[in-house]
Amino acid sequence: MVSEILPAERTKNITYAIRDIVVKAQQLEQQGRKVLYLNIGDPPVYDFDTPQHIKEHLIRKINDTKGKVARYADSMGIKEAREAVAKFLTERRSVPAATDDIVLTTGGSEGITLAIAALVNPGENLLVPCPGYPLYQSSLALFGGEPNYYLLDEEDDWQIDFKDLERKVNSKTKGIVIINPNNPTGGVYTKETLLKVLAFAKKHDLVILADEIYDQILIDGTHYPLASLAADVPVLSFGGLSKNYLMPGYRVGWLHFHDPDKRIQKVVAAVKQLLRARLSAPHLQQHAIIAALQGDHSFLDEVRAKLKERRNLSVERLSRVPGIRLVTPRGAFYAFPSVQLPKNVTDKEYVEQLLEEEGVVVVYGSGFGLPEQEKDGVRYGHFRVVFLAETKVLAAAYEKIAKFTKRFYTQHAYEPK
Numbered sequence: 001m002v003s004e005i006l007p008a009e010r011t012k013n014i015t016y017a018i019r020d021i022v023v024k025a026q027q028l029e030q031q032g033r034k035v036l037y038l039n040i041g042d043p044p045v046y047d048f049d050t051p052q053h054i055k056e057h058l059i060r061k062i063n064d065t066k067g068k069v070a071r072y073a074d075s076m077g078i079k080e081a082r083e084a085v086a087k088f089l090t091e092r093r094s095v096p097a098a099t100d101d102i103v104l105t106t107g108g109s110e111g112i113t114l115a116i117a118a119l120v121n122p123g124e125n126l127l128v129p130c131p132g133y134p135l136y137q138s139s140l141a142l143f144g145g146e147p148n149y150y151l152l153d154e155e156d157d158w159q160i161d162f163k164d165l166e167r168k169v170n171s172k173t174k175g176i177v178i179i180n181p182n183n184p185t186g187g188v189y190t191k192e193t194l195l196k197v198l199a200f201a202k203k204h205d206l207v208i209l210a211d212e213i214y215d216q217i218l219i220d221g222t223h224y225p226l227a228s229l230a231a232d233v234p235v236l237s238f239g240g241l242s243k244n245y246l247m248p249g250y251r252v253g254w255l256h257f258h259d260p261d262k263r264i265q266k267v268v269a270a271v272k273q274l275l276r277a278r279l280s281a282p283h284l285q286q287h288a289i290i291a292a293l294q295g296d297h298s299f300l301d302e303v304r305a306k307l308k309e310r311r312n313l314s315v316e317r318l319s320r321v322p323g324i325r326l327v328t329p330r331g332a333f334y335a336f337p338s339v340q341l342p343k344n345v346t347d348k349e350y351v352e353q354l355l356e357e358e359g360v361v362v363v364y365g366s367g368f369g370l371p372e373q374e375k376d377g378v379r380y381g382h383f384r385v386v387f388l389a390e391t392k393v394l395a396a397a398y399e400k401i402a403k404f405t406k407r408f409y410t411q412h413a414y415e416p417k
Contacts, residue, residue, distance in 0.1 A: 013141035016134055017367020024352065025361045036397045038386050039361045041183070041333060043246045046388040047306075050247040051299050057291035058284060073283040075276040077104025077254070081289040085239070085254050088293040093215070094228040095237075101257045103272065104289070106281045107248075108213045108240040111255035113139045115209055115236050118270035120145035120174050126209065127168060127176040129160075131336065131368035131382065133183045133211065148173060149369055154327055154338065158187030162196060169200075175207035176200070178226060181214040184368045184384040185336040186311075186329020188221045194229055201233045207264060210237040213253075214332040216244040216300055219308050221330045227258035234264045243332070245292045246303070250285045307333055310387040310394060317398035318385070321405050323416030335385045336365065339405070340378055342412035347372055347381025353408065358400040378417050 018040060025035050037045070044050065061069055076082065082102040089095040105111040112135055120126060122144030128136045130149035137147040150168045151161040165176075178197060180189045189197075201208050210226040227235045240253030257268050311328070314335045318326045326337040339350060348364040355361055365382025366372065372381040387394060409416060 010142055010144070014138045015367070016138060017363050018134065020367070021351065021355070021361060021363055024355060028355070028359065033359055035355075035359045035361060036389075036393065036400070037361045038389065038394075038397055039363050039384075041243065041386050041388070042248055043243070043303075043333075043388055044249070047390055048246045048303065048388065050250075051245065051292070051295070053295050054245065054247070054288050054291045057295075058288055061284060061287045069284040069287070071283060073104075073280040073286060075278075075280050076272065077102070077281060078283070078286045081286045082254075084290045084293045085256070089225075089227075089256060093225050095225050095256070095258070096227075097256055097258075101259075103255050103257075103275055104281050104286055105240075105253040105255055105275075107242060107251040108211070108238045108253035109135055110251075110281070111238045111240075111253050112136065112209070112211070113142075114271050114274050115238075115255065116140060116145065117143050117274055118267050119207060119236075124172045124174050125170070127165065127173060127206075128369065129177060129179055129182065131182075131184050131365060131370040132177065132179055134368060136177055137369060145174075146172075147369070150176075152182070152185065152187065157330075158182060158185040158327060158336075159189065159193050160197065162200070165200060169204050169206075173204065173206060175209055177209045177211065179211040180223065180226070181217065181331025183211075183214070183332060184334050184363070184365075185327070186332050186334045187327075188218065188223065188330035191222075191224050191229070194224055194226055197226070198230055198233050206233075207267070208233060208235045210235050212237055212239055214243050215239065216297075217303065217307065217333065218331045219304060219311055219329070223331065227256065230258060230260070232261055234259045234261070236264075236267075241288060241292050244300070245288075247288065250288060251282060252285045252288055254289070307387070310389070310391060311335070313391055313394055314385060314387045314398070317395065318401070321398075321402045323405055323409060324401075333386060333388050335387055336368075336382055337385070338365075338380045338382050340380045340414075340416045341372060342409070342414040343379065345412065347383060350381065350408065351383050354401065354404050357407075358404045360397050360400050360404075362401075 086097040089097040125146040125148040128147040235258040237256040242248035323340040351364040
């Protein structure tokens with residue numbers, strides 16, 4: 001008898017709700033159903049395009065370098081692009097950075113994975129925002145670490161709940177993840193919040209992992225890079241071209257090491273060792289960094305204007321649905337409304353039924369680490385909406401959500417409070 005070959009145990013806890021929900025959506029499409037996708041933060045799927053000067057720069061690089069971009073790049077990234085990142089951070093973001101403080105990665109996600117691999121031992125944990133981007137929990141599971149969830153306060157514009165943070169930190173905690181602007185809430189942290197994060201990290205001797213991939217997509221407020229405020233706390237910052245420059249498929253990112261007291265030099269060396277083992281990030285796309293960071297940024301004004309209009313529509317239309325409440329997102333292109341839930345119903349079931357009955361794809365809040373909750377006798381969950389689509393598409397989707405939610409409550413004999 002031939003025995004079954006089983007996968008490694010470490011894969012059991014690898015989930016990614018943002019794309020997992022797509023499997024069910026594709027099954028519906030195969031049945032001839034029309035589906036509205038509001039689940040993935042991929043601007044070029046909608047009416048956004050990579051700036052022309054970046055594309056033209058890459059075309060010239062293909063034609064003018066006599067095959068050089070077909071070679072392996074330096075494992076740390078090409079020098080000119082690393083210099084461009086360091087200059088941009090120093091001059092435009094008030095972050096002191098040298099070329100050797102920068103390594104280039106295959107999208108910001110590779111930087112996250114490498115940092116966790118280099119920092120966290122099996123049994124150790126990182127403080128991870130709840131809700132937060134699911135790659136952190138999956139990467140921790142892959143390397144035997146644990147996500148140590150701390151709460152964001154929905155009643156306080158999704159700022160950090162520092163009382164909960166203090167309760168969660170323990171002797172096995174190696175660092176704290178800060179996602180700003182936040183995915184999935186669209187929340188933007190105030191300067192006061194970030195200064196308190198730095199004080200907390202210093203008190204507990206933690207490394208900060210600062211996910212700032214949306215740092216130029218602000219609808220309201222101001223973004224403060226954590227490394228610009230950190231005089232005596234080590235910060236690993238993740239950035240890239242995917243969101244700000246509307247080119248997620250190019251897979252261009254970087255990791256910046258901010259180490260004012262030289263306390264994480266061995267961690268930095270470990271990251272670089274891992275980079276050498278994977279040979280290099282894609283060579284051609286690294287040249288896009290130079291064109292993007294040194295080129296015209298006026299296109300961002302149009303991006304922000306579109307997003308503001310679509311954000312405002314999202315807030316107005318979703319907030320009028322009985323049972324749904326939405327804190328106004330300030331950055332990125334995500335909304336994270338709460339939805340009241342009847343007894344024994346999960347947010348995943350709500351989202352899957354919405355997809356089945358109305359063909360609208362959103363992501364259930366528990367996929368971002370936030371389970372269903374109860375307050376003042378009311379159970380509620382959440383779902384994430386990506387508001388990148390044109391206003392007419394969003395309006396149609398929100399009309400479907402409103403109709404479905406009303407019908408959903410009727411089916412469960414539930415009256416929203």
